[in-house]
Amino acid sequence: VREVDELVNGFIEGTKKTFEISLGYKKIKVKEVSDTLPDELFGAWLSISSKGSDLGIILFSDPMGCQKISEDFLKHQTSNKSLLPELDVADAMGELLNMIGGVFVQNRDKQGEKYSLGFPVFLDGQLSGIRPHRPTILRFEGIGKTKTHLAVFTVESEGA
Amino acid sequence: VKILVVDDSKMQRLIVTNTAQKLGIAAENVREADNGVDALKLVAEFKPDLLLADVTMPGMSGIDLVESVVAAGSPPKIGIITSSATQEIRDKAKKFGVLFVLAKPFTVNDLKKALEEIL
Numbered sequence: 273v274r275e276v277d278e279l280v281n282g283f284i285e286g287t288k289k290t291f292e293i294s295l296g297y298k299k300i301k302v303k304e305v306s307d308t309l310p311d312e313l314f315g316a317w318l319s320i321s322s323k324g325s326d327l328g329i330i331l332f333s334d335p336m337g338c339q340k341i342s343e344d345f346l347k348h349q350t351s352n353k354s355l356l357p358e359l360d361v362a363d364a365m366g367e368l369l370n371m372i373g374g375v376f377v378q379n380r381d382k383q384g385e386k387y388s389l390g391f392p393v394f395l396d397g398q399l400s401g402i403r404p405h406r407p408t409i410l411r412f413e414g415i416g417k418t419k420t421h422l423a424v425f426t427v428e429s430e431g432a
Numbered sequence: 433v434k435i436l437v438v439d440d441s442k443m444q445r446l447i448v449t450n451t452a453q454k455l456g457i458a459a460e461n462v463r464e465a466d467n468g469v470d471a472l473k474l475v476a477e478f479k480p481d482l483l484l485a486d487v488t489m490p491g492m493s494g495i496d497l498v499e500s501v502v503a504a505g506s507p508p509k510i511g512i513i514t515s516s517a518t519q520e521i522r523d524k525a526k527k528f529g530v531l532f533v534l535a536k537p538f539t540v541n542d543l544k545k546a547l548e549e550i551l
């Protein structure tokens with residue numbers, strides 16, 4: 273089983289690429305690294321499976337941050353403010369996380385390592401159904417004025 | 433030109449639909465489905481000229497959708513837009529005659545270029 277720390281750089285790259293292309297943020301960097309998840313989580317989580325280990329990633333902010341990120345995603349990709357009433361924050365956060373995971377999977381695939389993406393699950397406060405193991409939490413700056421984080425961890429099912 | 437956009441993400445469907453309309457395709461000529469089963473029905477009823485499908489969707493995957501559409505005969509032009517743009521997916525797509533595989537995340541210009549080349 274690979275240590276999560278070995279893989280974190282791939283997810284940093286995925287986060288930077290996704291937010292640069294999808295929202296137009298070009299000066300994103302990791303401001304802080306920690307190992308403790310907050311009690312409340314707003315955003316989305318995604319499982320990424322491989323033969324060696326199951327990974328999980330969580331994209332989270334506060335509720336206002338999730339709203340702002342989702343609005344900026346739609347505005348940047350459509351240049352159409354009239355579409356904002358159709359905004360679905362849960363869907364947008366899940367899709368952004370899916371793309372972050374996708375960049376990781378595509379890059380690993382080029383190195384002959386097979387990973388597959390699960391389905392994003394929206395988080396409205398609580399993380400249930402999984403137990404993150406040894407999480408690495410990255411706090412990013414440059415994603416607008418939001419306090420946005422990405423957590424990377426190995427997954428243990430709650431029954432394990 | 434009639435387009436069917438298939439993605440379980442509403443946001444992605446909005447982005448693709450909006451881009452298609454910017455290329456001059458009338459709103460009534462763009463339909464959406466959020467899963468492969470509904471998409472199969474729409475392919476039969478709406479008869480799109482172009483099918484744009486995600487790969488990772490609950491129930492029927494985009495690759496299974498494409499396989500079914502091709503097997504049914506007289507398929508529309510097909511493009512894949514996915515976060516799972518691995519070599520395995522690209523090879524399967526090629527086997528079914530898919531015209532392009534666009535990896536997410538993509539810029540609106542990337543999508544416009546892909547669409548302009550086949551429309």
